[in-house]
Amino acid sequence: MPGLIGKKIGMTSVFSVEGKNIPCTVLEAGPCVVTQVKTEETDGYAAVQIGYEDKKEKHTTKAESGHFKKAGTVPKKNVIEIDSPAEKVGPGDVLTVEMFNESPWVTVTGTSKGKGFQGVVKRYNFKGVNDATHGQHNRLRAPGSLGASSYPSRVFKGMRMGGRTGGNTVTVENLEVMKIIPENNLLVVKGSVPGAKGSYVIIWK
Amino acid sequence: MDAIKIVQDAFAKEEAKQHPEFRAGDTVTVHYKIVEGNKERIQNFRGVVLQVKGTGKAKTFTVRKMSGSVGVERIFPVNSPFIEQIEINKTGKVRQSRIYYFRKLTGKKARIKERKMN
Numbered sequence: 001m002p003g004l005i006g007k008k009i010g011m012t013s014v015f016s017v018e019g020k021n022i023p024c025t026v027l028e029a030g031p032c033v034v035t036q037v038k039t040e041e042t043d044g045y046a047a048v049q050i051g052y053e054d055k056k057e058k059h060t061t062k063a064e065s066g067h068f069k070k071a072g073t074v075p076k077k078n079v080i081e082i083d084s085p086a087e088k089v090g091p092g093d094v095l096t097v098e099m100f101n102e103s104p105w106v107t108v109t110g111t112s113k114g115k116g117f118q119g120v121v122k123r124y125n126f127k128g129v130n131d132a133t134h135g136q137h138n139r140l141r142a143p144g145s146l147g148a149s150s151y152p153s154r155v156f157k158g159m160r161m162g163g164r165t166g167g168n169t170v171t172v173e174n175l176e177v178m179k180i181i182p183e184n185n186l187l188v189v190k191g192s193v194p195g196a197k198g199s200y201v202i203i204w205k
Numbered sequence: 206m207d208a209i210k211i212v213q214d215a216f217a218k219e220e221a222k223q224h225p226e227f228r229a230g231d232t233v234t235v236h237y238k239i240v241e242g243n244k245e246r247i248q249n250f251r252g253v254v255l256q257v258k259g260t261g262k263a264k265t266f267t268v269r270k271m272s273g274s275v276g277v278e279r280i281f282p283v284n285s286p287f288i289e290q291i292e293i294n295k296t297g298k299v300r301q302s303r304i305y306y307f308r309k310l311t312g313k314k315a316r317i318k319e320r321k322m323n
Binding site: 009010012013014015019021026028178179181184186188 | 208209211212213215216262263282284285286287
Protein backbone atom coordinates (compact mmCIF):
# COMPACT_ATOMS: atom_id res chain seq x y z
CA MET A 1 0.00 0.00 0.00
CA PRO A 2 1.20 3.52 -0.62
CA GLY A 3 1.39 5.65 2.49
CA LEU A 4 3.18 8.38 4.42
CA ILE A 5 5.03 8.67 7.69
CA GLY A 6 3.54 11.19 10.08
CA LYS A 7 3.01 12.22 13.62
CA LYS A 8 0.05 12.22 15.96
CA ILE A 9 -0.65 15.82 16.98
CA GLY A 10 -3.64 15.31 19.26
CA MET A 11 -7.38 15.04 19.41
CA THR A 12 -10.23 17.50 19.17
CA SER A 13 -13.90 17.41 18.29
CA VAL A 14 -15.93 19.08 15.59
CA PHE A 15 -19.63 19.54 14.97
CA SER A 16 -21.02 17.81 11.91
CA VAL A 17 -23.68 19.27 9.65
CA GLU A 18 -26.40 17.51 11.65
CA GLY A 19 -24.97 19.01 14.82
CA LYS A 20 -23.31 15.87 16.14
CA ASN A 21 -20.09 16.32 18.07
CA ILE A 22 -17.55 14.06 16.37
CA PRO A 23 -14.24 13.13 18.03
CA CYS A 24 -11.34 13.29 15.61
CA THR A 25 -7.57 12.98 15.59
CA VAL A 26 -5.20 15.48 14.02
CA LEU A 27 -2.22 13.92 12.25
CA GLU A 28 0.74 15.52 10.59
CA ALA A 29 1.31 13.53 7.39
CA GLY A 30 4.59 14.05 5.59
CA PRO A 31 6.13 15.67 3.70
CA CYS A 32 8.14 12.57 2.91
CA VAL A 33 11.08 12.40 0.52
CA VAL A 34 11.69 9.44 -1.77
CA THR A 35 15.13 8.14 -0.82
CA GLN A 36 15.30 5.04 -3.00
CA VAL A 37 13.29 3.31 -5.69
CA LYS A 38 13.54 -0.48 -5.71
CA THR A 39 12.73 -2.35 -8.88
CA GLU A 40 12.04 -5.94 -9.89
CA GLU A 41 15.32 -6.14 -11.84
CA THR A 42 17.72 -4.81 -9.24
CA ASP A 43 16.09 -5.78 -5.94
CA GLY A 44 13.69 -8.60 -6.79
CA TYR A 45 10.62 -6.59 -5.81
CA ALA A 46 9.18 -3.17 -6.47
CA ALA A 47 8.98 -0.60 -3.65
CA VAL A 48 9.63 3.01 -2.82
CA GLN A 49 11.64 4.00 0.22
CA ILE A 50 10.56 7.25 1.87
CA GLY A 51 12.05 9.29 4.70
CA TYR A 52 10.42 11.70 7.17
CA GLU A 53 11.85 14.41 9.44
CA ASP A 54 15.40 15.70 9.08
CA LYS A 55 18.14 14.68 11.44
CA LYS A 56 21.55 16.16 12.03
CA GLU A 57 24.60 14.97 10.16
CA LYS A 58 26.38 14.22 13.45
CA HIS A 59 23.69 11.69 14.36
CA THR A 60 24.08 9.93 11.02
CA THR A 61 26.49 7.13 10.23
CA LYS A 62 28.67 7.56 7.14
CA ALA A 63 26.91 4.72 5.38
CA GLU A 64 23.49 6.28 5.99
CA SER A 65 24.78 9.69 5.04
CA GLY A 66 25.95 8.38 1.68
CA HIS A 67 22.60 6.70 1.08
CA PHE A 68 20.69 9.94 1.58
CA LYS A 69 23.21 11.92 -0.44
CA LYS A 70 22.61 9.60 -3.36
CA ALA A 71 18.94 10.52 -3.28
CA GLY A 72 19.89 14.20 -3.18
CA THR A 73 18.39 14.88 0.24
CA VAL A 74 19.41 15.40 3.87
CA PRO A 75 19.45 12.52 6.41
CA LYS A 76 16.02 11.49 7.68
CA LYS A 77 14.94 10.16 11.06
CA ASN A 78 12.30 7.71 9.87
CA VAL A 79 12.51 5.53 6.79
CA ILE A 80 9.95 3.00 5.53
CA GLU A 81 9.17 1.15 2.34
CA ILE A 82 5.85 1.59 0.60
CA ASP A 83 4.26 0.59 -2.67
CA SER A 84 4.73 3.16 -5.36
CA PRO A 85 2.04 5.84 -5.03
CA ALA A 86 2.29 6.96 -8.66
CA GLU A 87 3.50 5.59 -11.98
CA LYS A 88 6.76 7.47 -11.90
CA VAL A 89 8.59 8.50 -8.78
CA GLY A 90 12.30 9.12 -8.52
CA PRO A 91 14.72 9.73 -5.66
CA GLY A 92 14.31 13.23 -4.22
CA ASP A 93 10.61 13.49 -5.03
CA VAL A 94 8.45 14.88 -2.22
CA LEU A 95 5.23 13.11 -1.27
CA THR A 96 2.71 15.25 0.57
CA VAL A 97 -0.62 14.80 2.31
CA GLU A 98 -2.33 15.60 -0.98
CA MET A 99 -1.93 11.96 -1.99
CA PHE A 100 -4.95 11.24 0.25
CA ASN A 101 -7.13 13.74 -1.60
CA GLU A 102 -9.30 11.08 -3.25
CA SER A 103 -9.31 8.53 -0.46
CA PRO A 104 -12.36 8.57 1.81
CA TRP A 105 -10.67 6.29 4.33
CA VAL A 106 -7.15 5.72 5.58
CA THR A 107 -5.49 3.09 7.74
CA VAL A 108 -3.14 4.18 10.50
CA THR A 109 -0.37 2.17 12.15
CA GLY A 110 1.13 3.40 15.40
CA THR A 111 2.73 2.25 18.64
CA SER A 112 0.24 2.04 21.48
CA LYS A 113 0.95 3.74 24.79
CA GLY A 114 3.09 1.68 27.17
CA LYS A 115 1.28 0.71 30.36
CA GLY A 116 4.13 -1.01 32.23
CA PHE A 117 3.64 -4.23 34.18
CA GLN A 118 -0.09 -4.89 34.40
CA GLY A 119 -2.24 -7.65 35.81
CA VAL A 120 -4.53 -9.91 33.79
CA VAL A 121 -7.61 -7.74 34.31
CA LYS A 122 -6.15 -4.82 32.38
CA ARG A 123 -3.97 -6.90 30.08
CA TYR A 124 -6.41 -9.59 28.92
CA ASN A 125 -9.75 -8.25 30.13
CA PHE A 126 -10.15 -11.06 32.69
CA LYS A 127 -13.09 -10.44 34.97
CA GLY A 128 -11.25 -11.01 38.23
CA VAL A 129 -13.19 -12.38 41.18
CA ASN A 130 -16.43 -10.49 41.23
CA ASP A 131 -17.20 -11.23 44.86
CA ALA A 132 -15.67 -9.34 47.71
CA THR A 133 -17.50 -11.59 50.17
CA HIS A 134 -18.24 -15.36 50.18
CA GLY A 135 -14.82 -16.17 51.57
CA GLN A 136 -12.85 -14.03 49.12
CA HIS A 137 -9.96 -12.01 50.41
CA ASN A 138 -7.24 -10.12 48.55
CA ARG A 139 -8.12 -11.61 45.16
CA LEU A 140 -10.49 -9.15 43.51
CA ARG A 141 -8.28 -8.94 40.39
CA ALA A 142 -6.78 -12.44 40.49
CA PRO A 143 -6.49 -14.61 37.34
CA GLY A 144 -8.08 -17.72 38.88
CA SER A 145 -6.97 -21.23 38.04
CA LEU A 146 -3.92 -21.78 35.81
CA GLY A 147 -4.89 -25.37 34.94
CA ALA A 148 -5.39 -28.88 36.29
CA SER A 149 -3.34 -30.47 39.07
CA SER A 150 -1.46 -33.81 38.98
CA TYR A 151 -1.95 -34.08 35.26
CA PRO A 152 -0.24 -32.18 33.59
CA SER A 153 1.60 -31.05 36.76
CA ARG A 154 2.77 -27.95 34.97
CA VAL A 155 1.46 -24.71 33.55
CA PHE A 156 0.97 -24.76 29.79
CA LYS A 157 3.06 -22.41 27.72
CA GLY A 158 1.27 -19.30 26.61
CA MET A 159 -0.97 -19.16 29.69
CA ARG A 160 -2.11 -15.56 29.96
CA MET A 161 -0.61 -13.87 33.00
CA GLY A 162 0.47 -10.39 34.08
CA GLY A 163 3.33 -8.61 32.36
CA ARG A 164 4.41 -5.71 30.20
CA THR A 165 1.42 -4.18 28.54
CA GLY A 166 1.06 -1.70 25.70
CA GLY A 167 3.81 -0.42 23.47
CA ASN A 168 2.71 -2.73 20.67
CA THR A 169 2.37 -1.91 17.01
CA VAL A 170 -1.34 -1.41 16.44
CA THR A 171 -3.12 -0.80 13.15
CA VAL A 172 -6.53 0.83 12.91
CA GLU A 173 -8.23 0.30 9.58
CA ASN A 174 -10.67 2.47 7.65
CA LEU A 175 -10.62 5.73 9.56
CA GLU A 176 -12.78 8.29 7.83
CA VAL A 177 -10.88 11.28 6.45
CA MET A 178 -12.58 14.41 7.75
CA LYS A 179 -10.33 17.05 6.27
CA ILE A 180 -6.98 17.62 4.58
CA ILE A 181 -5.08 20.86 5.14
CA PRO A 182 -2.17 20.79 2.66
CA GLU A 183 -0.63 24.12 3.77
CA ASN A 184 0.18 22.65 7.18
CA ASN A 185 0.50 18.98 6.09
CA LEU A 186 -2.41 18.12 8.35
CA LEU A 187 -4.83 15.24 8.05
CA VAL A 188 -7.90 14.97 10.27
CA VAL A 189 -9.43 11.53 10.77
CA LYS A 190 -12.54 10.44 12.63
CA GLY A 191 -11.95 8.54 15.84
CA SER A 192 -8.78 7.71 17.70
CA VAL A 193 -5.34 6.56 16.66
CA PRO A 194 -2.95 4.41 18.76
CA GLY A 195 -0.08 6.11 20.54
CA ALA A 196 0.75 9.23 22.48
CA LYS A 197 0.82 12.78 21.16
CA GLY A 198 3.96 13.35 19.12
CA SER A 199 4.46 9.66 18.38
CA TYR A 200 5.21 8.52 14.86
CA VAL A 201 2.51 6.88 12.79
CA ILE A 202 2.28 5.43 9.31
CA ILE A 203 -0.76 6.50 7.34
CA TRP A 204 -1.73 4.05 4.61
CA LYS A 205 -3.85 4.99 1.67
CA MET B 206 0.25 28.38 15.08
CA ASP B 207 -0.97 25.44 17.10
CA ALA B 208 -2.01 22.66 14.72
CA ILE B 209 -5.17 21.82 16.70
CA LYS B 210 -6.29 25.44 16.44
CA ILE B 211 -5.71 25.41 12.70
CA VAL B 212 -7.97 22.39 12.41
CA GLN B 213 -10.67 23.94 14.60
CA ASP B 214 -10.57 27.11 12.52
CA ALA B 215 -10.79 25.07 9.33
CA PHE B 216 -13.99 23.43 10.55
CA ALA B 217 -15.48 26.62 12.02
CA LYS B 218 -18.52 27.90 10.23
CA GLU B 219 -18.60 31.50 9.18
CA GLU B 220 -22.04 32.18 10.57
CA ALA B 221 -21.07 30.86 14.00
CA LYS B 222 -23.27 32.34 16.67
CA GLN B 223 -21.80 34.82 19.08
CA HIS B 224 -22.87 34.24 22.65
CA PRO B 225 -22.40 36.70 25.50
CA GLU B 226 -19.67 35.97 28.02
CA PHE B 227 -20.65 34.56 31.37
CA ARG B 228 -19.00 32.76 34.24
CA ALA B 229 -19.70 30.55 37.22
CA GLY B 230 -22.40 31.90 39.48
CA ASP B 231 -24.36 33.57 36.70
CA THR B 232 -27.95 32.57 36.05
CA VAL B 233 -28.56 31.87 32.38
CA THR B 234 -31.33 30.59 30.15
CA VAL B 235 -30.17 28.30 27.36
CA HIS B 236 -32.50 28.16 24.37
CA TYR B 237 -31.86 24.68 23.07
CA LYS B 238 -33.17 23.28 19.82
CA ILE B 239 -34.72 19.82 20.06
CA VAL B 240 -35.50 17.69 17.03
CA GLU B 241 -38.39 15.27 17.43
CA GLY B 242 -38.85 13.21 14.29
CA ASN B 243 -38.94 15.98 11.73
CA LYS B 244 -40.32 18.65 14.04
CA GLU B 245 -38.13 21.18 15.76
CA ARG B 246 -38.85 23.07 18.92
CA ILE B 247 -36.95 25.22 21.36
CA GLN B 248 -36.56 24.20 24.97
CA ASN B 249 -35.42 26.60 27.65
CA PHE B 250 -33.09 25.47 30.39
CA ARG B 251 -32.64 28.06 33.11
CA GLY B 252 -30.23 27.66 35.98
CA VAL B 253 -26.97 28.61 37.64
CA VAL B 254 -23.68 28.12 35.78
CA LEU B 255 -21.47 25.82 37.85
CA GLN B 256 -18.42 25.91 35.63
CA VAL B 257 -17.07 26.97 32.27
CA LYS B 258 -14.59 24.39 31.05
CA GLY B 259 -12.18 24.11 28.14
CA THR B 260 -10.96 26.55 25.54
CA GLY B 261 -11.60 27.41 21.94
CA LYS B 262 -14.13 25.36 20.06
CA ALA B 263 -14.18 22.65 22.72
CA LYS B 264 -15.53 24.95 25.43
CA THR B 265 -18.40 23.61 27.53
CA PHE B 266 -20.41 24.86 30.48
CA THR B 267 -22.53 23.21 33.15
CA VAL B 268 -25.92 24.60 34.18
CA ARG B 269 -27.73 23.41 37.30
CA LYS B 270 -31.38 23.97 38.01
CA MET B 271 -33.78 22.72 40.64
CA SER B 272 -36.66 20.76 39.19
CA GLY B 273 -38.96 20.56 42.17
CA SER B 274 -36.68 19.21 44.86
CA VAL B 275 -34.38 17.39 42.44
CA GLY B 276 -31.28 19.06 41.06
CA VAL B 277 -30.77 18.74 37.31
CA GLU B 278 -27.44 19.48 35.66
CA ARG B 279 -26.77 19.78 31.99
CA ILE B 280 -23.51 20.23 30.14
CA PHE B 281 -23.67 22.26 26.94
CA PRO B 282 -20.89 22.74 24.37
CA VAL B 283 -20.73 26.50 23.78
CA ASN B 284 -20.33 26.00 20.03
CA SER B 285 -23.15 23.50 19.66
CA PRO B 286 -25.30 24.38 16.64
CA PHE B 287 -28.34 23.35 18.69
CA ILE B 288 -27.96 26.31 21.03
CA GLU B 289 -30.12 29.07 19.62
CA GLN B 290 -29.37 31.66 22.25
CA ILE B 291 -27.84 32.06 25.69
CA GLU B 292 -29.58 34.65 27.80
CA ILE B 293 -27.96 36.01 30.96
CA ASN B 294 -30.62 36.61 33.58
CA LYS B 295 -28.44 37.46 36.54
CA THR B 296 -24.74 37.91 37.17
CA GLY B 297 -23.56 36.34 40.38
CA LYS B 298 -20.68 37.18 42.66
CA VAL B 299 -18.76 34.03 43.60
CA ARG B 300 -15.16 33.47 44.66
CA GLN B 301 -14.52 30.19 42.88
CA SER B 302 -14.49 29.66 39.13
CA ARG B 303 -16.09 26.24 39.67
CA ILE B 304 -18.78 26.36 42.33
CA TYR B 305 -19.26 22.67 43.07
CA TYR B 306 -20.14 23.57 46.68
CA PHE B 307 -23.36 25.02 45.32
CA ARG B 308 -24.74 21.49 44.82
CA LYS B 309 -24.92 20.89 48.54
CA LEU B 310 -26.71 24.12 49.32
CA THR B 311 -30.47 24.30 49.61
CA GLY B 312 -33.05 26.84 50.69
CA LYS B 313 -31.85 30.23 51.81
CA LYS B 314 -28.20 29.18 51.60
CA ALA B 315 -28.54 28.52 47.90
CA ARG B 316 -28.53 32.16 46.98
CA ILE B 317 -25.83 34.02 45.13
CA LYS B 318 -25.10 37.71 45.61
CA GLU B 319 -25.50 39.81 42.52
CA ARG B 320 -22.40 41.17 40.82
CA LYS B 321 -22.53 44.81 39.79
CA MET B 322 -22.15 45.22 36.05
CA ASN B 323 -19.95 48.09 35.04
